[in-house]
Structures are given as structure tokens and as C-alpha cells.
Amino acid sequence: MKRLVILGAGESGVGTALLGKEKGFKVFVSDKGSIKEKYKEVLIHNEIEWEEGRHTESKILNADVVMKSPGIPDKVTLVQKLIANNVSIISEIEFASQFTKANIIGITGSNGKTTTSMWTHHILKQGGLKVAMGGNIGDSFAKQVLDSNYEHFVLELSSFQLDGIKTFKPHIAIITNISPDHLDRYDYKFENYIASKFRIVMNQTKDDYLIYDADDDAITSYLKSHSVQSTLLPFSLTKKLEQGAYLENNNIKITIDNSQIIMSTANLALEGKHNIKNAMAASTVAHLLKIRNHTLRESLENFQGAEHRLENVLRINKVQYINDSKATNVNATYFALESMEAPTVWIVGGVDKGNDYKQLFPFVNENVKAIICLGVDNKKLFETFENMVDIIVETQFMSEAVKIAYKIAEAGDNVLLSPACASFDLFESYEDRGRQFKDSVRKL
Structure with a gap:
């Protein structure tokens, strides 16, 4: 019986565990963090061995094949040991x-x-x-x-x-x-x-x-x-x-x-x-x-677009609020700013992955009237944009960012959340960031 070890017990990990068991593998699921209750229940119900809060090497290094969650980088010591042991490491796909x-x-x-x-x-x-x-x-x-x-x-x-x-x-x-x-x-x-x-x-x-x-x-x-x-x-x-x-x-x-x-x-x-x-x-x-x-x-x-991707939330006092929280890099924000046809209050910031904002300059000069920086460290955004717009402010709270935008925006304007950055400094995920934006807008 081949031994299938799964690192990471999220959606893809648990799905692989079920398929692996059905196909006759001896399955072991290991998650360094904690496993969500709904996934734990599935593993227990299907009698699949699992652990959380650690990776027990003795139960992992003897695998015939390892399915690794896409979030785990190759340079992690455990993965390096598996590679050294010539264990096949693959994705769910x-x-x-x-x-x-x-x-x-x-x-x-x-x-x-x-x-x-x-x-x-x-x-x-x-x-x-x-x-x-x-x-x-x-x-x-x-x-x-x-x-x-x-x-x-x-x-x-x-x-x-x-x-x-x-x-x-x-x-x-x-x-x-x-x-x-x-x-x-x-x-x-x-x-x-x-x-x-x-x-x-x-x-x-x-x-x-x-x-x-x-x-x-x-x-x-x-x-x-x-x-x-x-x-x-x-x-x-x-x-x-x-x-x-x-x-x-x-x-x-x-x-x-x-x-x-x-x-x-x-x-x-x-x-x-x-x-x-x-x-x-x-x-x-x-x-x-x-x-x-x-x-x-x-x-x-008749297609309904993806949530958190240039999603029109509400129009309040003739100002359109747009949730583009899924824009976690500069290129995505480029598309968002390119499609703005009215003066825009732009909410930006988060974990910067080595961003180069130059490609955004033409849109910022043309359409952005104010910038609200929403991140733990906004120094780079200030250095890049403070000479381009009349108003640039910072905050660490979504509710406050939306209130500031509400004060600045005038009839006919857009308020755009398009962060160009990852969300993990202040939020659980880009979905969490987008939902907080929508909740804050609805409370205005």
C-alpha cells in the first residue's frame, strides 16, 4: 500500500485525502497550523489519520508521495529533507x-x-x-x-x-x-x-x-x-x-x-x-x-463577475463605491485605474511584494484626486505619490478609510479599493478585506 502524505489540511488537502483513500493509498494529513473544524470532521468521519500544530517527521519522511499545499515554499527544511530523500512532491492538480x-x-x-x-x-x-x-x-x-x-x-x-x-x-x-x-x-x-x-x-x-x-x-x-x-x-x-x-x-x-x-x-x-x-x-x-x-x-x-474584482458595491450621494480587494499586485490595480472614467478616491496599501508603482503614474495624474493608504507601513506609498495628489492620508482601519473617502468624494466621483498589495498585515485575506470594505460602505 503506497503511503500518501498531505501537508496542509485546507480545501485541496482534504479533497486529496478523500480521493487518495478511495484509490487505495494509506493517507496521513499533517498541518503545522490548526485545522478548521469542518475539515477535521471530514477527516474523522472518513477515518483518515491527521495531526495539527506540528509536522512529525517520522510520519512524513517515509512517504511514497507527498501532496504539498501551494502555500508551503520549497525552501522549508521539511520539504528540503523530502527532496533529499527523493520523495515525489506534487500538487493536488x-x-x-x-x-x-x-x-x-x-x-x-x-x-x-x-x-x-x-x-x-x-x-x-x-x-x-x-x-x-x-x-x-x-x-x-x-x-x-x-x-x-x-x-x-x-x-x-x-x-x-x-x-x-x-x-x-x-x-x-x-x-x-x-x-x-x-x-x-x-x-x-x-x-x-x-x-x-x-x-x-x-x-x-x-x-x-x-x-x-x-x-x-x-x-x-x-x-x-x-x-x-x-x-x-x-x-x-x-x-x-x-x-x-x-x-x-x-x-x-x-x-x-x-x-x-x-x-x-x-x-x-x-x-x-x-x-x-x-x-x-x-x-x-x-x-x-x-x-x-x-x-x-x-x-x-448575463455573466455575474467575481466577488472582490471591480465589484460595484453601492452608489451613495452619486458616489460609486467599488471593491477591487482582489487586486493584490500593481498590474491588477493598473486595470482598475485604467477603467475609472471619473475622479477617483483611491484606497491602496498592505503588504508590498516589491512593488514598482511607475506604471500607475499616468492614471494617478489623470484621475486620482486623493489617496488613502491602508497598511501597517505606508512609507513607500507616501514617497511615491505625495507629490502627485492634493490629499494623501493614512489609516489602519477599513471603517476609517471609508469614512475619510466619504468626506472627500463629491457627486460623480468613484471611491475605489484597489490595494495593489497583499492583505495579511491588517486582514485575514483579500476576501476579508473586501468584505470589511463592503460592510463599512453599507454602514455609511
Whole structure:
């Protein structure tokens, strides 16, 4: 009986434990922190051995295979010992994909992957396909492989999940864009992070597809210097493409092997240039999987966006409050500020991952009337922006940030929470940060 050790008892860890047990592995789950009650109950009910608050090496180093939570870096001593012992260390995605014959659509990128995953799933579901969504979003992929008989999976994949694959091969891969993020996990080398994202295609053949942003320099230069076996389907807002999707006169045109469809962008469910790109990527998948044009058009128009991603919260005294808490890097905030068409009070800050704010300067100069810094350490934000705006203040409380914004904003303005930083200095997660923002707005 092979021994499967799982490090981290979150959604993916517990899902893998259940699938592993079903497939005949001897399973042991270890979490250095505390395990949530709902996950503990599942482990106990299924008679799976577990521990919390520690990693007992004697029970871990003898594993045949280890499924490591994406949050645990490779440089941790325990992981280094496993590597030295030649133990196979994989991600949930790698483990679960061995046990399904479903068609897999894998979606990665620095930004836009959640929206693109949800939109793709929405279109395919409306088109009548038996499709589930997992990976970085929703229910555990492993648990869904165990429980249900899906024919298609849409998986949102982080670079950390892709670092833990060996044979995983999506039939359709999407790279939405690549901008510097998580560089602390990649020795502060952008090229290491880019290579990590491109692991999504490493097992693909010419019968598989890579859908990607042809306007993205990091992606296009990687493709020029590395051979990729996949059939390439680019999308672009600026170039006319023979294969793939492009924008012409406010129409999305998608061509795959001489078959073309044309859709207007006039009624897209989500605003902003970046969402035209997300729609192109999702529509290209739909076209590949032969979803009817009528269904596709409807699905592009009636989709509800992701929570905490440019989410309109309330309009109070003709001021629109917008929650973009999911913007945990500068590139995501770039999209948010780019789509602001009115004067904006911008709430920014948190744990800075080595941010370079230069690309935001044009938008700040043009549209931002005040900046509210919401972080433990706001020194860098002050040094960067204090000469660009009339008002820049700092606070450590969301409720206070919203009250200050309420005082500054005038009719016709936006108040935008788009932090460009991780949330862990003041909040549990970006979701917690977004919910606190929405609660504070509703209390105004």
C-alpha cells in the first residue's frame, strides 16, 4: 500500500485525502497550523489519520508521495529533507488529474484568471456541458474527481500549483497575462516566475491548445525563445490575427481553422479593456468546444463577475463605491485605474511584494484626486505619490478609510479599493478585506 502524505489540511488537502483513500493509498494529513473544524470532521468521519500544530517527521519522511499545499515554499527544511530523500512532491492538480478522463481547461496568469475561469465555466454550463470548476477557486478538484462524473473541468491555476506538476496536461491552456508577482518565491527573478507559468504547456502536444494574450511582452518574448508544442491561439486588442481572437470596430472576431464567429462587445457583462481580453479567452474555449453562437453571446452578456474584482458595491450621494480587494499586485490595480472614467478616491496599501508603482503614474495624474493608504507601513506609498495628489492620508482601519473617502468624494466621483498589495498585515485575506470594505460602505 503506497503511503500518501498531505501537508496542509485546507480545501485541496482534504479533497486529496478523500480521493487518495478511495484509490487505495494509506493517507496521513499533517498541518503545522490548526485545522478548521469542518475539515477535521471530514477527516474523522472518513477515518483518515491527521495531526495539527506540528509536522512529525517520522510520519512524513517515509512517504511514497507527498501532496504539498501551494502555500508551503520549497525552501522549508521539511520539504528540503523530502527532496533529499527523493520523495515525489506534487500538487493536488497533479494528483487528481491522474484519476479523471475529463477534458481539462487550465487557466493561469498574474491577473484575470479568476474572472476568465468563472466566465468560461458559465459559458460551458449554459451550453449544456457537464462542467465543474476547481483549482484555485471553488471546491477541491480532487474531491470533484472523486464525487462526480464531470466531462469537463475548468481549473484556475496559480504558479505554485503549476510548480507541483509532472505529467499534468490540460487539453486547453490559457495564459491571461504575466506581470511581476510573488517574486519572493522565485528568487526575485521575473524569468523564473514566467517559466513557472509556462509549465502549464510543458506536457501539451500539437493536439492541445494554448490561448494567450498576444499583447503581453513577457508571453510573446517567451514564445519567441522557447519551443512550445501546442497549437497557438492568441488574442489581441491591437493586432489583426489570422488564428485566434482580435478586436475590430468593437467586435470580437474569433477564427479557428477557417471557422469564424463575430460578437459585439457592446453588451459585455463586465466593463474595461481587460475584460474584453477575458471575454476573448473564454469565447475561444467555447468556440473550440463547439458551443452555439447564440448561447455564447447570451453568456457573455448575463455573466455575474467575481466577488472582490471591480465589484460595484453601492452608489451613495452619486458616489460609486467599488471593491477591487482582489487586486493584490500593481498590474491588477493598473486595470482598475485604467477603467475609472471619473475622479477617483483611491484606497491602496498592505503588504508590498516589491512593488514598482511607475506604471500607475499616468492614471494617478489623470484621475486620482486623493489617496488613502491602508497598511501597517505606508512609507513607500507616501514617497511615491505625495507629490502627485492634493490629499494623501493614512489609516489602519477599513471603517476609517471609508469614512475619510466619504468626506472627500463629491457627486460623480468613484471611491475605489484597489490595494495593489497583499492583505495579511491588517486582514485575514483579500476576501476579508473586501468584505470589511463592503460592510463599512453599507454602514455609511
